[in-house]
Amino acid sequence: MTHVSRREALMRGLVGPAGLASIVSIARDSLLDEQVDPQRVMSGGLPGAAGIDPIKFLSTFDHGEVSHRLNGQRVREYRMMAVDRKIEIMPGLFYDAWTYNGQVPGPTLRATEGDLVRVNFTNAGLHEHTIHFHGFHAADMDGALEQIPPGGSYIYEFEARPFGLHLYHCHTMPLKRHIAKGLYGAFVIDPEKPRAPAHEMVMVMNGFDVNFDSENEVYAVNTVPFAYQIHPIVLRRGELNRIYLVNALEFDLLNSIHIHANFFHVYRTGTSLVPTDFTDTITLGQGERHILELSYERPGKFMFHAHQSEFAELGWMGLFEVRDEPITA
Amino acid sequence: MNQSKWVWFGLPLLLLGLLSVIVMKGGLLSGLRRGLPPVEELTVNRVRLAPGHMWLEVVNGGPDPVTVAQVMVDEAFWHFTMEPGRTVPRLGRATIEIPYPWMVGEPHHVKLVSSNGITFDHEISVAAETPAVDAQYLLTFTLVGLYVGVLPVAIGLLWLPFLKRLGRRWIHFALALTGGLLAFLVAEALHEALETAERVAGAFQGTGLVVLAVAGSWLLLQAAGGVRRPPGTDGRAVRLELTFLIALGIGLHNLGEGLAIGAAYAQGAVSLGAFLIVGFMIHNTTEGLGIVAPVAQDSPSLRSLALAGLLAGGPTIPGAWLGGLAYSPWLGAVCLGVGAGAILQVLGVLYRVVARETTDALWTPLNAIGVGAGMVLMYGTGLLVAR
Numbered sequence: 159m160t161h162v163s164r165r166e167a168l169m170r171g172l173v174g175p176a177g178l179a180s181i182v183s184i185a186r187d188s189l190l191d192e193q194v195d196p197q198r199v200m201s202g203g204l205p206g207a208a209g210i211d212p213i214k215f216l217s218t219f220d221h222g223e224v225s226h227r228l229n230g231q232r233v234r235e236y237r238m239m240a241v242d243r244k245i246e247i248m249p250g251l252f253y254d255a256w257t258y259n260g261q262v263p264g265p266t267l268r269a270t271e272g273d274l275v276r277v278n279f280t281n282a283g284l285h286e287h288t289i290h291f292h293g294f295h296a297a298d299m300d301g302a303l304e305q306i307p308p309g310g311s312y313i314y315e316f317e318a319r320p321f322g323l324h325l326y327h328c329h330t331m332p333l334k335r336h337i338a339k340g341l342y343g344a345f346v347i348d349p350e351k352p353r354a355p356a357h358e359m360v361m362v363m364n365g366f367d368v369n370f371d372s373e374n375e376v377y378a379v380n381t382v383p384f385a386y387q388i389h390p391i392v393l394r395r396g397e398l399n400r401i402y403l404v405n406a407l408e409f410d411l412l413n414s415i416h417i418h419a420n421f422f423h424v425y426r427t428g429t430s431l432v433p434t435d436f437t438d439t440i441t442l443g444q445g446e447r448h449i450l451e452l453s454y455e456r457p458g459k460f461m462f463h464a465h466q467s468e469f470a471e472l473g474w475m476g477l478f479e480v481r482d483e484p485i486t487a
Numbered sequence: 488m489n490q491s492k493w494v495w496f497g498l499p500l501l502l503l504g505l506l507s508v509i510v511m512k513g514g515l516l517s518g519l520r521r522g523l524p525p526v527e528e529l530t531v532n533r534v535r536l537a538p539g540h541m542w543l544e545v546v547n548g549g550p551d552p553v554t555v556a557q558v559m560v561d562e563a564f565w566h567f568t569m570e571p572g573r574t575v576p577r578l579g580r581a582t583i584e585i586p587y588p589w590m591v592g593e594p595h596h597v598k599l600v601s602s603n604g605i606t607f608d609h610e611i612s613v614a615a616e617t618p619a620v621d622a623q624y625l626l627t628f629t630l631v632g633l634y635v636g637v638l639p640v641a642i643g644l645l646w647l648p649f650l651k652r653l654g655r656r657w658i659h660f661a662l663a664l665t666g667g668l669l670a671f672l673v674a675e676a677l678h679e680a681l682e683t684a685e686r687v688a689g690a691f692q693g694t695g696l697v698v699l700a701v702a703g704s705w706l707l708l709q710a711a712g713g714v715r716r717p718p719g720t721d722g723r724a725v726r727l728e729l730t731f732l733i734a735l736g737i738g739l740h741n742l743g744e745g746l747a748i749g750a751a752y753a754q755g756a757v758s759l760g761a762f763l764i765v766g767f768m769i770h771n772t773t774e775g776l777g778i779v780a781p782v783a784q785d786s787p788s789l790r791s792l793a794l795a796g797l798l799a800g801g802p803t804i805p806g807a808w809l810g811g812l813a814y815s816p817w818l819g820a821v822c823l824g825v826g827a828g829a830i831l832q833v834l835g836v837l838y839r840v841v842a843r844e845t846t847d848a849l850w851t852p853l854n855a856i857g858v859g860a861g862m863v864l865m866y867g868t869g870l871l872v873a874r
Binding site: 248375 | 554557559562563603604605
């Protein structure tokens with residue numbers, strides 16, 4: 159919640175002729191804050207030990223360690239480790255997660271079509287795990303039949319194909335439990351001719367069954383419920399935004415995104431450069447993922463959330479804050 | 488010699504204390520715990536509702552402290568505050584305040600999420616504003632208590648002149664009828680007490696609590712009745728005493744009943760419709776009959792009768808007050824248990840009084856029919872107060 163202190167308001171009022179307008183805008187801002195006050199829905203702000211920073215996670219990509227083969231093919235080498243870790247998903251609510259590299263979702267891996275992808279996987283957890291990548295690869299690179307025991311390791315190697323938005327996840331039985339515990343992440347394969355420059359965001363829709371009754375109690379995009387409601391995602395007016403949207407939710411058959419006051423182009427599974435749909439709400443089954451592109455023409459705060467209102471009120475709800483000024487990192 | 492007696496008394500206690508310290512400090516527990524998460528239990532004792540606000544009074548009946556991390560209402564996370572703090576120690580209590588726009592007459596579902604992800608559910612079956620316990624409330628429940636407790640019993644007492652005109656056989660029939668009434672009441676009270684006991688938080692041992700309450704009140708009254716009467720006390724005094732005992736037993740029972748009515752009303756679980764009130768009136772009038780039956784052959788003073796009536800019906804009023812003010816399943820189970828124990832004791836006294844007055848067979852067909860008729864009467868009038 160943005161809180162403008164009285165002193166700050168007075169200071170703004172003293173600065174230049176825009177004083178009055180500024181006070182009016184502060185009043186309007188706080189009115190807005192009142193309506194979407196995250197404190198109304200969740201107690202205590204953001205958790206301190208979530209294992210990821212939801213804002214940083216949006217635009218953090220692991221491009222791997224790059225080298226080249228004699229034939230000129232680019233090689234990207236990634237390090238992935240399965241680790242058991244207790245994470246704080248909401249203030250005061252702790253969950254014994256299974257993670258890739260200590261975070262849920264796992265790191266967003268990114269390669270370009272045709273790259274040789276090499277993933278050095280170590281299982282530092284207490285159970286068998288694997289990494290199953292969506293995409294083309296050999297049978298023994300599928301991460302479904304070769305189980306990696308605790309302490310074991312494995313090298314997954316394949317050519318990055320087809321371009322698009324994919325995901326990876328553990329494929330050990332019981333499958334539901336291994337995925338729901340946190341072993342999943344986004345896998346982006348860029349086309350050889352890159353997409354248009356854009357402000358990019360990774361959104362992995364997920365949930366947590368904290369009492370293990372095979373139903374989610376907590377829903378979110380990128381693990382922390384209401385994270386982007388408490389800290390709205392800042393967008394620039396007129397800029398193209400690209401969302402890599404992955405549905406990693408377990409137990410519930412469907413998930414969705416609805417973006418307020420806007421429409422977006424949909425690139426299903428990201429495997430085409432031509433959009434297949436222009437809409438403001440899209441539903442994804444388990445494991446489905448799409449690339450969405452949109453830009454805002456008006457400044458202000460705009461909500462985005464699952465259109466399953468239940469999921470929204472249980473954490474899958476956030477805000478874009480569209481600004482006129484350039485974005486500072 | 489006297490000194491050494493206490494040394495020998497204290498020694499086992501000292502050893503027990505020492506052993507406890509060894510178990511607590513000796514690391515034995517960490518081995519037993521096997522790294523498992525703590526066992527958490529949180530019970531909602533009572534919910535209070537005001538427009539836009541909910542208060543949940545919770546108690547920790549489990550072996551470990553419980554920290555409430557988040558609260559959901561109707562499958563939505565909601566802001567809440569908690570007094571005295573988020574962590575409820577073992578056997579501790581706390582109040583959770585939720586600013587939630589609940590809807591009148593609709594059910595609401597509250598889910599408390601502990602820091603370990605354990606969830607505790609509580610259903611508000613019909614949401615209604617909790618009546619403020621003010622003069623108006625107290626007056627209303629005084630009237631309700633008068634209607635369902637005091638007046639019906641008083642009306643029942645008016646059967647006295649009728650009973651007086653009956654022969655000895657029929658008086659015994661009336662006493663047998665009273666026995667049937669009381670036996671039915673015991674069963675009913677025990678059932679209600681045990682039902683309430685299921686909502687008592689684990690560590691407070693609901694069933695054990697009811698057993699304790701029943702046995703406690705039975706023993707207390709038994710001991711009070713066991714004081715030797717001076718020789719030469721006539722049957723008249725014994726019978727009057729029996730009347731007062733029955734009145735006391737029924738009074739204690741009505742305290743529990745009043746508590747249940749007050750709590751149910753305060754929590755919106757029951758609407759005190761005219762039909763229910765009339766049902767209770769009829770139900771409780773039969774209790775008045777039971778009170779006067781022992782003294783039917785005597786001429787008790789009006790004052791004694793009024794006193795007995797008040798003793799039997801009066802406790803409904805403070806019971807209802809208490810139910811609205813500070814109800815908890817614990818209190819409910821205790822009150823209902825005490826009532827059951829008291830009536831049980833009265834049943835025993837009634838049996839002995841009748842047995843002493845009967846020279847020939849006690850279980851005549853008429854008496855047996857009387858007991859059965861008493862139970863049928865209670866069952867029939869009970870149909871009127873189905874909640």
